[in-house]
Amino acid sequence: MHQLLKFMLITLLVFASLGLLGQPAHDDILTVELFANQAGVAAGGDLDLALVVDISHPWHVYAPLGNDDFTIPISPEIFVEGQAFVVKDWQFPEAEKIAVAGIKEPAAVYGDRLIMRTTLTVDESATENLQIRGEVYYQACDDAQCLIPATVDFSLMVPITANTGAAQAINSEFFSTFQAESSAETVLSDDQEDDDISGLVDEYGMILTFAIIFFGGLALNLTPCVYPLIPITISFFGGTGASKGRTFWMALAYVLGIAVTYSVLGVVAALGGGLFGALLTNPIVLIGIAAILVGLSLSMFGVYEFRLPTGLMTAASQSKAGIFGSFFMGLTLGIVAAPCVGPFVIGLLTYVAAQQSVVLGFSMFFTLAMGLGLPYLFLAMYSSKLSSLPRSGTWMIGVRVIFGFVLIAMAIYFIMPLLGSIGNSVMAIFLIGAGSYLILFDNSGEGNPWFNRIKQSIAILLIILGTWMGIPESSTQGTGIEWAHPTTQVALDEMLAGPKPVMIDVYADWCIPCKEMDKFTFPDAEVVSLSRQFTAIKIDMTKQNGAFEKALLERFSIKGVPTYIFFKNGVEIASLRSTGFENAEAFLKRMKAAL
Numbered sequence: 001m002h003q004l005l006k007f008m009l010i011t012l013l014v015f016a017s018l019g020l021l022g023q024p025a026h027d028d029i030l031t032v033e034l035f036a037n038q039a040g041v042a043a044g045g046d047l048d049l050a051l052v053v054d055i056s057h058p059w060h061v062y063a064p065l066g067n068d069d070f071t072i073p074i075s076p077e078i079f080v081e082g083q084a085f086v087v088k089d090w091q092f093p094e095a096e097k098i099a100v101a102g103i104k105e106p107a108a109v110y111g112d113r114l115i116m117r118t119t120l121t122v123d124e125s126a127t128e129n130l131q132i133r134g135e136v137y138y139q140a141c142d143d144a145q146c147l148i149p150a151t152v153d154f155s156l157m158v159p160i161t162a163n164t165g166a167a168q169a170i171n172s173e174f175f176s177t178f179q180a181e182s183s184a185e186t187v188l189s190d191d192q193e194d195d196d197i198s199g200l201v202d203e204y205g206m207i208l209t210f211a212i213i214f215f216g217g218l219a220l221n222l223t224p225c226v227y228p229l230i231p232i233t234i235s236f237f238g239g240t241g242a243s244k245g246r247t248f249w250m251a252l253a254y255v256l257g258i259a260v261t262y263s264v265l266g267v268v269a270a271l272g273g274g275l276f277g278a279l280l281t282n283p284i285v286l287i288g289i290a291a292i293l294v295g296l297s298l299s300m301f302g303v304y305e306f307r308l309p310t311g312l313m314t315a316a317s318q319s320k321a322g323i324f325g326s327f328f329m330g331l332t333l334g335i336v337a338a339p340c341v342g343p344f345v346i347g348l349l350t351y352v353a354a355q356q357s358v359v360l361g362f363s364m365f366f367t368l369a370m371g372l373g374l375p376y377l378f379l380a381m382y383s384s385k386l387s388s389l390p391r392s393g394t395w396m397i398g399v400r401v402i403f404g405f406v407l408i409a410m411a412i413y414f415i416m417p418l419l420g421s422i423g424n425s426v427m428a429i430f431l432i433g434a435g436s437y438l439i440l441f442d443n444s445g446e447g448n449p450w451f452n453r454i455k456q457s458i459a460i461l462l463i464i465l466g467t468w469m470g471i472p473e474s475s476t477q478g479t480g481i482e483w484a485h486p487t488t489q490v491a492l493d494e495m496l497a498g499p500k501p502v503m504i505d506v507y508a509d510w511c512i513p514c515k516e517m518d519k520f521t522f523p524d525a526e527v528v529s530l531s532r533q534f535t536a537i538k539i540d541m542t543k544q545n546g547a548f549e550k551a552l553l554e555r556f557s558i559k560g561v562p563t564y565i566f567f568k569n570g571v572e573i574a575s576l577r578s579t580g581f582e583n584a585e586a587f588l589k590r591m592k593a594a595l
Contacts, residue, residue, distance in 0.1 A: 029059050029140045029147075032154045034078075034132065035171040040161035044124035047158060050174040051076055051090075051136070053114040059140045063095035063108035064575050071107065071139075072149050076116055077571050078134030084123035085130075089574065091117050100141070109141075115174055122160070130158040137569075210367050213348065217371025220345070237380045250326040251380030255373035257330020262369035267352065267361040286414050286510075292329075293411035300404030330373075349559045398444030398455050405434040405462075417509035417542060424469050431466030435459040481522050481531040483538040488548055495535050501594050502567035503534040506558055509542040513581040514562045524584035530591050566594040 030053060037048040053074070055061060064073040076090055093115060095108035122130065132155060139149040233254070237247065348368065352361035412430055416423035438459035483505070486492040496502055507514040521527060541549060541561055552558065556565060556572075564587075566576040576590045 029056050030054070030061070030136070030138060030152055032136050032152045034134070034154045034156040035174050036156065036158050037169060037171060037175050039168045039170050040159040041122050041130070042161050043122055043126040045122055047120045047122065047130075048175060049078070049118050049120055049132075049156075050171065051116045051118075051134075051154070052174060053110075053116070053136065055111055055114065055140075057111070058142045060096075060098070060109040060111040060142070061114070061138045061140060063110060064092060065095075065108065067108055073575060074110065074114070074136060074138040075571070075573070076134060076136045077569070078118075078120070078132055080120075081131040081133060082128070083126050083130060086121040088119045088121075117175070126160055129160060130156075132156045132158065210364070213364055213367050214371040216345075216348075217368035218374060220368075220372045221375055233376050233379050247381055250323050251377050253323045253327040254330040254380055255370070255377050257327040258373045258376070259330075259366050259369035261331050262372065263362050263365040267358060267365060283418055286418060290411040290414045293407045293414070297404040297407035297411070300400045300407065345560065398438075398442060398451060401442060401444065402438070402455070402458060405438075409434070414510075428466045428470035431462045431469065433466075435462030435466065438462070481528055481536050483536050485538055485540070487546075489551060492537070492552075495537060496567055496570050498535055500533065500535045502537060503531065503591065503594065504537045504539060504563075504565040504567070506539050506541055506552075506556075506561055506563040506565070508540065508561045511561045516581045517562055521582060521584045521587050524588075526588055527584050527591070530588065533595060534591070564590070566590065568594060 032054075033052050035050045035052060037050070041047040053061075061074040062071040064075065067073065078087060079085075093110075095110055097106040098109055100107040100109075120132070133153070134155070135151045135153050137149065137151050140147045237251065237254075345368070348364060352364060409427070409430060412427050416427065419426055436459070438455055442455070444455075484495060486495060505517070507517075539549075539552060541553075541558075543549075556563075560579055562580065564576075564578045564582075566573045573594055576594055578590060582590075
């Protein structure tokens with residue numbers, strides 16, 4: 001007994017030294033109760049739910065939006081015992097902004113009472129009463145400290161009624177309060193970007209929204225998928241001898257062609273539910289683009305001067321052939337810009353799909369694509385001046401040769417998914433060969449020392465890049481992230497239900513940002529080390545024809561690649577979903593926030 005008392009005393013002293021004895025129980029900080037908007041629900045019907053959370057003073061919890069990646073937001077989860085069901089995303093009221101120690105910006109928090117709402121759709125086969133259960137995951141903080149994250153359980157029983165109109169409306173005070181307090185800025189959604197677009201329309205009206213979309217398209221020029229349009233535009237317009245006025249109309253037709261293709265792809269993807277840019281999964285399309293690029297490169301090497309095919313020349317008058325050809329080229333090359341999508345474009349895709357309006361969808365994406373194409377209008381005008389420079393015996397020959405090599409490199413890039421494991425080797429050999437040719441055999445610009453220095457620098461860069469690409473993955477990346485590759489829904493669900501948090505990378509072979517992530521972000525030592533605390537999953541959407549891939553697109557509302565999704569306790573942490581390339585530092589923040 002003496003030893004037992006001694007042990008208890010030591011234990012109390014340890015807890016006291018850690019400052020844990022003075023902390024209140026979690027049940028004293030946060031109480032949760034679930035309410036429905038009606039006394040019953042019919043099978044196949046919808047039931048609005050309000051989760052009322054009372055928070056004791058002076059504690060607060062963090063909101064799911066408006067904070068940095070290191071705060072732990074409040075996160076509710078519900079399920080129905082023995083019944084199939086669908087739950088929409090939770091909606092949150094507007095949060096309070098306060099100054100919190102350790103966080104630079106004012107933090108978005110909830111105190112006192114928080115009311116969240118969602119809608120539950122009951123399965124049509126439901127016959128028994130709904131036993132709804134759930135939990136709220138949160139971290140309570142005050143001005144001086146934050147407690148260990150915890151969960152609070154809740155439950156509710158709702159009878160199944162004979163028909164939709166049989167249930168009596170109840171608890172109106174919770175739902176009317178929510179309607180008055182809810183804000184589009186604080187909706188926790190897997191498709192958060194959709195709310196952004198909806199919020200733009202609600203706040204600024206349709207005209208200003210279109211202006212914002214135009215500038216969003218202009219920002220797409222910062223994505224890597226549109227880089228190939230620069231040499232393509234220069235090579236296409238560089239060989240024409242058109243006047244300045246005619247070149248303007250040709251350039252405008254070229255940009256319109258890009259815009260039309262981009263718009264059609266966007267609307268089809270949004271209304272059809274497929275990935276944006278998935279047309280590039282078709283080998284015929286890939287080979288066709290590569291053939292066009294090789295054809296343009298031959299013009300750069302002086303094999304021929306670019307002219308429209310005879311059939312197209314016959315189809316249009318001499319005065320319009322150049323404009324028609326420019327438009328046709330823009331239609332084809334608009335595909336190049338399609339694979340790169342960011343959160344803004346995904347939000348636009350989701351908004352168009354929700355509106356179910358082809359006219360609205362086409363007009364919005366056309367506006368977006370015109371913003372994308374605006375720089376190429378000026379680039380085409382400038383490129384046309386290349387025709388006035390000497391065509392032989394001068395440094396301009398070297399410029400054309402360099403652009404020719406760039407076009408061939410792009411052609412190889414587009415068919416790399418078809419080459420499989422030898423794709424990198426083929427590209428590496430070409431780059432090294434191109435660089436060697438420029439140094440050893442190309443004698444253009446011998447009378448221009450400054451150009452020779454530029455050409456030699458480019459050649460050395462090509463050789464270095466080719467050598468780097470030729471190095472086997474294992475010698476540069478070590479063990480790397482140990483990715484799992486589930487191919488069935490059952491296998492994926494088992495991984496999601498495992499004890500570890502889950503990190504999913506949805507990628508495609510034709511996706512440039514995906515390759516950048518594999519080359520720059522995932523080999524990072526810290527990313528690899530931290531990944532061992534996750535179940536890391538890679539899902540290939542290069543050919544989205546299988547039942548598993550189609551179901552995954554719909555289940556997780558995936559509109560573009562790469563998409564990164566994080567799960568904890570089987571539930572997605574929606575605020576951590578991201579699309580597009582991120583450097584190692586930014587991606588590490590998401591990983592740490594998911595733990």
